[in-house]
Amino acid sequence: MPTLFGLVLLIIGLAAGVFFIKSPELLVFQSQALPEVTPQKITLANLAPASVSIFWQTVNQTSGFIRIGTSSTLDQTFRDVRDSFSLNPYGLHFVTLTNLSPGTTYFYKINSGDSLHPQGAPLTFRTPFEETVSSYQPVIGTVINDDLTPISEAFVTLEGQSGLLAAVTKVSGNFILPLTSLGNAPVDIPLTLTVFDKEKSSRVIFKLPVTQNLPPITLGQDLDLTAP
Template identity: 30%
Template sequence: MYFESRHIIKYINFAGNQFNHTMNGNEFSNNRRSFLKGGLTLGGMALLNPQKALAAATEKEEAFRILAGPYLQTNFGNSISILWITNKNAASWVSYGTSADALHQTAFGKSELGLKPAGRINCVTLTNLKPGTTYYYKIASKEIKDFQPYKLTYGAALNGDTEQFVNADPAKDSVSFVMLNDIHDRPQSIPHLLNLDKGNRRDFVFFNGDIFDYQTDEQQIIDHMLQPCDLFARSLPFVYVRGNHETRGKFARDFSAYFHHVGHTAFTLGPARFVILDTGEDKDDTHPVYAGIVDFDVYRLEQARWLEQEMRSNAFKKASFRIVMMHIPPRYSGDAHGAVHCTQVFEPLLNKGKVDLVLSGHTHRYKIHEPDKHGNHYPIIIGGGPRDGSRTITQVTASKKEVRVRMLDDSGKEVGSYLVTKK
């Protein structure tokens, strides 16, 4: 709640009227003088130092609490990141172990220059986990009420419930996941689509961009993604790459702080090597809406150099299958500058690297594009969205011999399928 001096004075007048209705005579006079004295002190503080009055009022009314989470993210490799958001700065940690009754290990957020985190957005990464093992964990945060140079004062402490997850074995025989894309600030679509996959065991959920229309503030991220993801994200991790719409808006530069990772990356799980590219904006860098403060062409070229290095790695070369995930597909998405640049920059490399499958979104029209010897030498599968009737969930399972893809629309009807076999 926001307070200004006029709001506090209005509150004093309202309270004074309430006294008028309930007290008489000397009792009223004495209490009224006492009340006005306190009220004038508060009102004076508000007029002379509104920021201090705001802090005092907020401190008094808002209890320390968790706004969102915990939610899990991972790049696998026997580690997992646990994130949550508090409404005030805090010292935070995670207690964990392989038994719900014995959370004897403790992990903190990453230290920077010897300083542990002491903020609101908490990210604690558990490392050196045992493959295929179930872990139990509990988040904890202790409010920082006052931070003086030589004295830190703690306030209330919060402990989450005991949650659990299975640390995926990177060497497992098969991997299974679902892809959502182009939700566009329709948070009800997340549980709706995931419920179509209910009962299936997955290793992760992949968000392939444009979960939002543009980035406005923290509350949008909480309400339109993190809260809907509470359906699964306490026990099943998600992987997330930006779409072009996540690059837009006044909060776009703060957006990445709420996730362990939203850019380009690569990881191995089971027989597949996953390569994720951040395709950036589809508008030209010189478009007036950006007023000269973006540089996505250079960003895509940097990723192309990174992709070349990734293609030379043993992990890429030895994988049974190489699956690329990118929001803007490397072809079949129109003639906007970003789409054309993606084709120019990424398609030759993807052909050279002999990738087996590309998963994308962006066009809002679900479609399976067969390999084309004159263009993409690999299948490109594009998810739909965001309107009713065109929303999709894409189910992917990879073994050492094949990759099976099945796409469902929002009624649960299969609208596409594809099979990639080992060459």
């Protein structure tokens, strides 16, 4: 017959197991990151007083999320923008941090697979006090393969007045790139949208304002929307 103490330990163990399955972000992994899931080309974009996006790549598809805090105690977690109820594996990862404080230094680490990156001191960024506001409508488009199938994992970037703007395609290949922090970019000046995954890239040249969705972008082929 199991002792009362043994039953208590069993109940605690079962509860902990269920809790970890439901809340994987709360697990703190300290194992050495495998090269296949080590975050590469970590990039900050869409930097604003209350938000920022961070995107990166991994050799193999794996789940990923970010832990942040205003000190080395990383007490907040943010999932990939494509994740809702569960963590999903990606090769291209895109996380947007929200409800941040202006003019504040944040520390962060990336949980990739079952390990934290970096292993030592966390990475940092600082939010600006003010945002460069633009009235331009967002750039909306679709990224496809040569066979017209949608590309569900591609980054879309644009250099803005206050830094890099970025978005990631969804399952349908669609993307929405807000231009709110583009600043007072003059109209009729060509801008270059860069679309890429791990293997191919495209450049889309366009002018402001963008009044309708872009035509489908075939990854690996450039598109000049300013040509007569």
